Amino acid sequence: MLDFIYNAPTTVYFGKDKHREVGKIISGYGYKKIMLQYGKGSIKKSGLYDEVMASLKECGIEVVEMGGVEPNPKLSFVERAIEVAKTEKVEMILAVGGGSVIDSSKCTALGAKYEGCVWDFNIGKAKPVDALPVGCILTIAAAGSEMSNSAVLTNTELNMKKGCSTEFNRCKFAILNPELTYSVGKFQTACGLVDMMTHTMERYFSVCPDTPLTDAIAESILKSIVEAGKILMENPEDYEARATAMWASSLAHNSLTGCGRENYLAVHQLEHAVSGIFDEVAHGAGLAVIYPVWMEYVKDLAPARFAKFARGVFGVKNSDDKAAAKEGIERIKEFFFDTLKLPSKLSDFSIEGKDIDALVNACTYNGTRTVKSYIPLGEKEVKEIFESCL
Amino acid sequence: MLDFIYNAPTTVYFGKDKHREVGKIISGYGYKKIMLQYGKGSIKKSGLYDEVMASLKECGIEVVEMGGVEPNPKLSFVERAIEVAKTEKVEMILAVGGGSVIDSSKCTALGAKYEGCVWDFNIGKAKPVDALPVGCILTIAAAGSEMSNSAVLTNTELNMKKGCSTEFNRCKFAILNPELTYSVGKFQTACGLVDMMTHTMERYFSVCPDTPLTDAIAESILKSIVEAGKILMENPEDYEARATAMWASSLAHNSLTGCGRENYLAVHQLEHAVSGIFDEVAHGAGLAVIYPVWMEYVKDLAPARFAKFARGVFGVKNSDDKAAAKEGIERIKEFFFDTLKLPSKLSDFSIEGKDIDALVNACTYNGTRTVKSYIPLGEKEVKEIFESCL
Numbered sequence: 055m056l057d058f059i060y061n062a063p064t065t066v067y068f069g070k071d072k073h074r075e076v077g078k079i080i081s082g083y084g085y086k087k088i089m090l091q092y093g094k095g096s097i098k099k100s101g102l103y104d105e106v107m108a109s110l111k112e113c114g115i116e117v118v119e120m121g122g123v124e125p126n127p128k129l130s131f132v133e134r135a136i137e138v139a140k141t142e143k144v145e146m147i148l149a150v151g152g153g154s155v156i157d158s159s160k161c162t163a164l165g166a167k168y169e170g171c172v173w174d175f176n177i178g179k180a181k182p183v184d185a186l187p188v189g190c191i192l193t194i195a196a197a198g199s200e201m202s203n204s205a206v207l208t209n210t211e212l213n214m215k216k217g218c219s220t221e222f223n224r225c226k227f228a229i230l231n232p233e234l235t236y237s238v239g240k241f242q243t244a245c246g247l248v249d250m251m252t253h254t255m256e257r258y259f260s261v262c263p264d265t266p267l268t269d270a271i272a273e274s275i276l277k278s279i280v281e282a283g284k285i286l287m288e289n290p291e292d293y294e295a296r297a298t299a300m301w302a303s304s305l306a307h308n309s310l311t312g313c314g315r316e317n318y319l320a321v322h323q324l325e326h327a328v329s330g331i332f333d334e335v336a337h338g339a340g341l342a343v344i345y346p347v348w349m350e351y352v353k354d355l356a357p358a359r360f361a362k363f364a365r366g367v368f369g370v371k372n373s374d375d376k377a378a379a380k381e382g383i384e385r386i387k388e389f390f391f392d393t394l395k396l397p398s399k400l401s402d403f404s405i406e407g408k409d410i411d412a413l414v415n416a417c418t419y420n421g422t423r424t425v426k427s428y429i430p431l432g433e434k435e436v437k438e439i440f441e442s443c444l
Numbered sequence: 445m446l447d448f449i450y451n452a453p454t455t456v457y458f459g460k461d462k463h464r465e466v467g468k469i470i471s472g473y474g475y476k477k478i479m480l481q482y483g484k485g486s487i488k489k490s491g492l493y494d495e496v497m498a499s500l501k502e503c504g505i506e507v508v509e510m511g512g513v514e515p516n517p518k519l520s521f522v523e524r525a526i527e528v529a530k531t532e533k534v535e536m537i538l539a540v541g542g543g544s545v546i547d548s549s550k551c552t553a554l555g556a557k558y559e560g561c562v563w564d565f566n567i568g569k570a571k572p573v574d575a576l577p578v579g580c581i582l583t584i585a586a587a588g589s590e591m592s593n594s595a596v597l598t599n600t601e602l603n604m605k606k607g608c609s610t611e612f613n614r615c616k617f618a619i620l621n622p623e624l625t626y627s628v629g630k631f632q633t634a635c636g637l638v639d640m641m642t643h644t645m646e647r648y649f650s651v652c653p654d655t656p657l658t659d660a661i662a663e664s665i666l667k668s669i670v671e672a673g674k675i676l677m678e679n680p681e682d683y684e685a686r687a688t689a690m691w692a693s694s695l696a697h698n699s700l701t702g703c704g705r706e707n708y709l710a711v712h713q714l715e716h717a718v719s720g721i722f723d724e725v726a727h728g729a730g731l732a733v734i735y736p737v738w739m740e741y742v743k744d745l746a747p748a749r750f751a752k753f754a755r756g757v758f759g760v761k762n763s764d765d766k767a768a769a770k771e772g773i774e775r776i777k778e779f780f781f782d783t784l785k786l787p788s789k790l791s792d793f794s795i796e797g798k799d800i801d802a803l804v805n806a807c808t809y810n811g812t813r814t815v816k817s818y819i820p821l822g823e824k825e826v827k828e829i830f831e832s833c834l
Contacts, residue, residue, distance in 0.1 A: 055687040062452060068703070192776040266671060267688045267695075270664035297445040298657045301703065305657075310700075313458070313691065320723025366686025 153197025159304025543587025588697025
């Protein structure tokens with residue numbers, strides 16, 4: 055077990071109707087003026103917006119609104135939000151939405167306490183030393199941003215999507231009401247399940263010695279997601295399955311599944327190149343295509359680990375490591391493509407051979423970095439993986 | 445899944461030599477004057493005391509010492525420590541030791557911000573509204589106090605051992621260096637393993653519907669503890685096994701294993717009566733005697749749950765629930781008594797039939813409460829369980 059620091063300070067309020075308590079929760083921290091960020095209006099259609107505003111109003115909390123966060127949130131939006139946050143002197147940011155809205159809020163919170171451009175944090179030009187507090191009401195189980203230390207931002211000018219990890223990115227509180235996810239469609243639900251699975255699997259397949267306790271917890275989370283996924287594809291309003299998925303999304307990415315392990319997310323680096331350029335590719339859908347291809351690409355470098363995964367998550371019985379590893383990958387594909395019915399190729403998104411070079415450049419920062427994995431993934435390897443995804 | 449609030453804000457610094465960073469960690473929070481609590485001097489013999497003091501001195505931190513915390517920490521000691529903390533105006537408490545030292549420090553921290561007697565919190569006469577921050581350097585994997593919200597205190601005048609649970613009891617930081625536990629003897633190591641197992645099992649066997657994700661995580665933790673225990677009985681200096689046990693002790697009791705479940709610790713209520721009166725009974729040893737007896741006592745009221753436990757933790761194959769449940773209990777007994785070699789009866793501690801009434805009175809607060817379980821445990825039931833423990 056490698057040395058680690060574990061810090062997951064987010065207070066989680068989990069359960070039915072919990073979002074109606076948001077005003078009380080925020081008042082408990084003493085904040086009186088907040089910025090509310092949300093997406094493109096689905097929370098208005100669903101009635102959630104009205105319920106949140108009613109709770110905030112009841113507690114006398116002044117609200118500055120910044121609706122319109124896009125999927126793969128954009129630097130340009132965040133820069134506007136930072137200006138408003140500074141001018142209006144808001145005391146915290148409340149994100150109502152999914153990973154994009156939460157990431158946008160986190161970046162706003164960092165930028166509100168910084169004089170330069172917030173993108174500096176994403177490219178490592180500066181390190182955050184302060185941030186406004188962020189709270190969230192989660193509406194989709196997927197990104198795990200509600201408890202994670204990371205936020206991903208897209209710089210459209212540079213065609214670059216990049217994460218920033220800092221403990222200042224931990225939400226102060228997260229309100230998780232599984233019922234709010236009933237209305238998430240099958241495709242988005244499926245994408246979310248893949249996202250949380252890969253958050254767990256990326257840490258599971260990081261290159262370091264076995265960690266029995268962390269491995270067992272990771273396998274538990276993965277098994278639970280697979281079981282919940284099967285139920286949700288049949289019955290999107292199954293409370294227990296929605297609750298399992300929602301809590302799993304948080305645990306998958308709050309650092310628990312990485313304790314004592316290396317914590318780089320290799321395939322996420324590849325996928326960020328895809329959805330950074332092709333905005334129409336949902337992050338989870340991109341991961342579903344690339345992850346099994348990456349598994350095939352590296353499996354022979356760590357057959358025992360891949361076999362452990364297959365046995366621990368899918369109960370594969372084969373005692374031969376290579377055969378078990380292969381079976382595990384087949385089971386992942388079955389789950390992603392047969393059960394969740396996600397596209398299995400980048401070409402399903404009209405991404406073609408001619409786009410590969412741009413993807414490779416985006417992923418390797420024009421050949422200036424390799425992605426950590428069982429072998430370092432440089433331009434050649436990244437290109438081979440992307441080509442196998444077509 | 446029941447509604448829940450999850451709050452585990454303790455920052456964990458895990459790994460080799462991490463205790464040497466304690467001065468830097470405390471300085472990071474800005475504290476300049478602290479109280480140091482420890483037990484009866486084993487940290488002086490081991491050299492840990494000197495290393496901690498060197499780190500604190502290097503960072504210019506002023507230290508007020510309160511050594512001499514006893515196992516099952518006593519109200520009288522805590523009252524003295526509170527006086528000193530108030531007089532000396534210390535800014536935080538650093539506990540160097542196991543559960544007793546941490547609990548003593550937590551109670552001191554609560555009392556330092558309260559005008560009345562700190563025992564008020566244990567008997568529900570008052571609720572904490574503030575506390576000094578507490579940090580710890582853990583020297584035994586057992587109680588889980590390093591991340592839990594509870595602290596147990598013994599009032600020798602009343603012959604009463606009672607916990608107080610409050611979010612003010614969460615440590616600000618916990619330094620977990622598995623190497624510090626190499627010197628813990630086999631008996632105490634075994635007691636610790638039982639303590640952390642029962643923290644997990646008590647939540648697992650609380651009366652509420654199945655919670656697939658929490659159940660799977662609990663089973664993972666239990667399996668990992670059993671595997672680590674087998675290794676540690678053979679090789680007390682196996683780093684990986686010590687690390688697994690140490691991290692498991694924290695996860696078992698930081699609320700994770702109770703998410704979505706009822707959170708009362710039934711058998712702990714019975715054991716507190718035992719070690720509250722018979723100071724020579726180690727908490728974990730008391731639990732090892734009582735837990736299997738309690739399991740036998742209630743197993744027929746929830747055969748499916750007990751079977752799930754047997755299958756999930758010990759891989760029991762029997763498809764008949766009652767038979768599987770029975771086998772699971774046998775496996776627990778084998779682990780406690782054959783592998784860990786712990787005493788299996790209260791009579792091994794010279795507790796006799798004539799002592800039962802006192803134990804029943806202590807557990808039921810002289811007949812004024814029942815203990816929650818698959819059936820409420822009143823005087824009659826508690827008496828039957830204790831009698832079966834002889």
